[in-house]
Amino acid sequence: MTLKTILSAAVLALAPTLVAAECGWEKKINASQCADGQSFDAATGTCVTQSTS
Structure with missing residues (x-):
């Protein structure tokens, strides 16, 4: 796996928690x-x- 794929998966996994x-x-x-x-x-x-008037 590439670094880009791993970072994308991490962001998608953490998004519901942040919201x-x-x-x-x-x-x-x-x-x-x-x-x-x-x-x-x-x-x-x-x-x-x-106020009472």
Whole structure:
């Protein structure tokens, strides 16, 4: 086997592992995870305290 074939096989074998590992890097918050008295701000992707007026 040539070096090129071995490297290609290694990349193909490791690709699913790298893709699966990337999924957990970014923490995602949605509206159901906000505490009482807070609402989800889609622009910032965070929970913000609701103002009372």
